[in-house]
Amino acid sequence: MTTLNYTVKFHKTVLASFIGLCISQSCFALQELTDEKLGDTTGEGIALLPQNAYMVFQGAGANQTEANILDATKRNQDIGYIHYIPVGPLTSVVQDTNKDLSVTATDHSVGKADLYLYGLAVSKNANNDANSRLDAGLTNNVANAAIKSWGTAANPWILNVKTDNNVPDFGAGSGSVTYLNFEAPLYENIYSFDKGNNALTTKAVDSMGKDAYNLKLGLWADAFVLDQSKSEGSADQFKLGELFSTTAEDRANRIRLQGVWNGFGINGSKIQMFQTLGGADNANGMSKFYNNTLGMAGVLRFNSGDGSKLLATGITNGSVTKTQSTTNRYSTVFLGQPNTSTANHISQSVASQYRLRTLDTAYDYTTGNWTAPANLNDHVLRLSTQETTDTANLATPALNNTLAPTFNANEGIYIYNLNTNLVLGSVYQPLILGSDGKNFSLELTRIPNKAAIYEKIYTDYSNPTSSTYLGSTCNVYKCGRTDVDVENVIAGYQRSNATHSSISIGTVYSPDGGNTLLADKTAGAVGISFGALSSVVAGVKSQQIYYQLQMQQRRAVNNTWQYLQADGVTWGNAVTNGCSGAASGGGSGACYNPFNTNAAWVNIPSFNVACLSDTKLNCTASGSANTLANTQIKDASGNLVDLGYAPNVVHNGYVVGKGWGKMGWSSCAGDSGYCSNINIESGQWAVPTWGGGAKGSTLAQSVLNAYGANYTGTTWTSTADPTSGVPLGTTTLTSPMNNLGSAVIDGVLIQHLKLTTKGL
Known part of the structure; x- marks a missing residue:
């Protein structure tokens, strides 16, 4: 029997941060909604409207004032943390590293990783700094990091309970589904296309809620592999492995990571929880376990906004001679x-x-010219690992009360203008939690062979306005179909009926009014880079x-x-x-x-x-x-x-x-x-x-x-001469060598997905 348990240990500084977030009126508030604002609202529930809000996990101490929190030089104090501790034994399958069906001294040492998440910060992206977890300073006595309003009175966060009727079940019948609904503010339809579907117009959002589309998320983390034979807190608890010796006491079983995401929003996201309907048997790939169990559905939208104009300018050709x-x-x-x-x-x-x-x-080589987009770092997700101040391999604040490290300002992977819109299930194809008595599983159920269900999920790409197949894609420009109101999709007040997901990176555009996305293939396109992108100046020789x-x-x-x-x-x-x-x-x-x-x-x-x-x-x-x-x-x-x-x-x-x-x-x-x-x-x-x-x-x-x-x-x-791979003469070798360009994964429909702990 495999038992897998995860204990989440919240440090007292984390609890203090949450309490401070809730009681500080300068950071968070619930605003009364007027009858006029509620005139178009139906049903009962709770509306939430965070205003002037931001947060960061810092270590507890007497200097934990707003002025110090917003001091750019105090980011080394971002050491409040969440500690994830894997508990329970490892299975013999994992410990049998040489796969001889037995665990002996000939197998390599195996451990489990303790994860510390530090300095979690959510704020407004005030300065587009991809190396800062929280923007600093005050303006008119208001924190630059403060999100002015995360939503508006007419478009707040919603927590409510609703019921959809006449929902087809997995078999031949139908029923009613009551669900708990939690929704972020509606993603405002700020994009419109002309009749040719190629020209894009961006409309202004409600000025009160525009900060919600320009958020910053920051954190840093340490992951250590623990020797499970040592007790927590032992001086040598992380010294795991046969390669450890008395002459290599600083050998690190550790990875350190910083993540900063500038200029994104989560508006339009929603999660629903409900009890699934019945009707499924064990035939045709279905499972009786689908019946009357815990089901979930949702749309997770993390959007940086329109990337069609994210293009380098002043591009001229370079040259290569041999x-x-x-x-x-x-x-x-x-x-x-x-x-x-x-x-x-x-x-x-x-x-x-x-x-x-x-x-x-x-x-x-003689370079041409390539001037990076002016707004290149306005919307960028950066992941970096190279610290410049703390080089002790096994040092981390949770263990030895050290300070947060300083990371290299330009190292790492840069993902520009990331738009991720994930559709995770629906009332017809729920995401369920399950167990066979031995292992835990997370499963997106199969789509039943039932026209009343699959016609609401599948898409006819040759006829986007098909009245038979009603499925559609959720992307940054358009989420679901507006020409038809598909019932029973657990839409919530946002009425999103999308069934397909999309992920786009960098310079992308839509050729058909937002229905599909394409990656820009011109020399000015950007998307992913290893290390920060910078302009290329004409005439530089190498x-x-x-x-x-x-x-x-x-x-x-x-x-x-x-x-x-x-x-x-x-x-x-x-x-x-x-x-x-x-x-x-x-x-x-x-x-x-x-x-x-x-x-x-x-x-x-x-x-x-x-x-x-x-x-x-x-x-x-x-x-x-x-x-x-x-x-x-x-x-x-x-x-x-x-x-x-x-x-x-x-x-x-x-x-x-x-x-x-x-x-x-x-x-x-x-x-x-x-x-x-x-x-x-x-x-x-x-x-x-x-x-x-x-x-x-x-x-x-x-x-x-x-x-x-x-x-x-x-x-x-000898070193190889790549003659065939070097174009000679005038060439467009102008884009920086670390610019990997844009990418699109569009119209993704998950037919069936199951994740299980079996074998761990």
């Missing part, structure tokens, strides 16, 4: 002739050469460089050079002007060709070889100096350089094949095979300074700059 060059990176020593003899000269075993270069592709590593390689086979072919596997001699072992200078196999420039360059992903030279050159992985005299590897000063490939050592630049040298085989008298007059000047291969440790070391910045992100100090690694 250039390529090569940079020599490395070369082994030998440039002379291959030979089978080993007496007094370099042997065949070192008659080889490896060369490395990078093909450097540079994309040069560059992105990609490195493709390439190698050439040759080897000596008897008296002939063989070159590695383009496939990177095959060796061959067929290279134009290659050395084929022809005699020269009187000696056998005398071939002094430098490395043939027509040899293939082979792409490779990385290069990290400790040494590519023969041990006769005293080349080791540690990069000890080359001691072979008179080789053609010299730096700019004429000194021999270290030939070992040791990337943790700074190597001076060197030139392979520069000047005269003793690399030939000839019959020069008295030289026993060496000839000092062989000029291989044409084989020069210049390698710049390189090496010296990983990025971030104390190596001179000029050395690091020479290699960029492709060189780590222990290896060179």
Whole structure:
């Protein structure tokens, strides 16, 4: 049997906040409604009209005055909290992390998260600050954060009981449904469309109630994973997991989050509770559990308002150009002739050469212009996690009486102009609470196969005014159909008959008078960004460089050079002007060709070889100096350089094949095979300074700059060139790179939904 319990623990500061909210006349009031205002009101109930109201959870203390609450520098006092404590054991299904059907020491540690919600604030959005949970200051001795009137005398909050008659049940009959109805003020129809359905007019709302469309919600939270074997309050209660050790006492099983929502309203929302009708059996996907149980229905509307004009201005095109060059990176020593003899000269075993270069592709960007909308932050939901003042991983005010952290002003995810209109059930398709004796469930029932029900729910999109299918969508512009009064939808005094939901983000519009929504796809559209959006100024230049590593390689086979072919596997001699072992200078196999420039360059992903030279050159992985005299590897000063490939050592630049040298085989008298007059000047291969440790070391910045992100100090690694994904020439790459654009999910009908605790 699975038992799942949740205990909500309200701290005394929360209780004090609620009491203060109710008794403070400067913050909250019930206004008497006149007979004239009630003339069009039917039924009985309670009307609520909050005026000059705002709230914030702060910690208890002597300084908890209105002046301090509205002091922008006192947001670190927002530490009043709600503590959510998960209780009861975890099931074996959860604790069996390796899924071997048993819980043993081989499974990872598992815990449950305690959640602390701090600083909950509801107020008027007075300054569009997406990093402030409550706007500060007073104007004419009235708090800037105060909601002047949440509704009006003619459009208040309503709590009442009503009855709908002749409601079809799940079977063949019908009945009456009495429901408890709680409704926010009506969402005023402030939008109208012209005959073409494309031009939108926004009408002024009642000035007394306009603050209700410009609310601010703020909070911050800490979630900790608790070691259930420790008692609450233990110093190590959050030190859960096999990775915890005495050397990592600050390891955090915690996530910290701040949420701020500017410029939204909940008007038009409603919730109803009732006892469901009967008639359901266990056939055709229905359930007898639907009968005569607790049912709910509602419309939850969280709207930021019209987003069709949320567009960037002054948009001009940018440009992208591409250039390529090569940079020599490395070369082994030998440039002379291959030979089978080993007496007094370099042997065949070192008659080889490896060369490395990078093909450097540079994309040069020049920005166009993109000026962010002036009202960009008027209606934005921001979620952020990066704090800048409190870095203690396991510190939170509920545990150690610390202050609220300060969050980074620009980090996080920004959701602009969010409009969410969720239709959750109806009298025909209720949302029910249930249990099978073991698990708790929340279910939006199936739609019965009954025309009297589904015709009131489904929508004919080809005929929005269909008299057969009466369902419709609730969005920011229009919620339900106004051309027909659909009965028995538990509409309340707002008479909303919508059955479909919609969610829109950013710049969206309606092409058909509010029936449907479309996302704006132009370059000026905004919607979601990671980090705050900002304008792009024309003419700003930037560059992105990609490195493709390439190698050439040759080897000596008897008296002939063989070159590695383009496939990177095959060796061959067929290279134009290659050395084929022809005699020269009187000696056998005398071939002094430098490395043939027509040899293939082979792409490779990385290069990290400790040494590519023969041990006769005293080349080791540690990069000890080359001691072979008179080789053609010299730096700019004429000194021999270290030939070992040791990337943790700074190597001076060197030139392979520069000047005269003793690399030939000839019959020069008295030289026993060496000839000092062989000029291989044409084989020069210049390698710049390189090496010296990983990025971030104390190596001179000029050395690091020479290699960029492709060189780590222990290896060179290729980076892909996204040629196909970079449009060249004039382009509209003007919108900020973190602007992800707008989005719409429209006309959502939930046919059936069930959430259960089974398996937890």
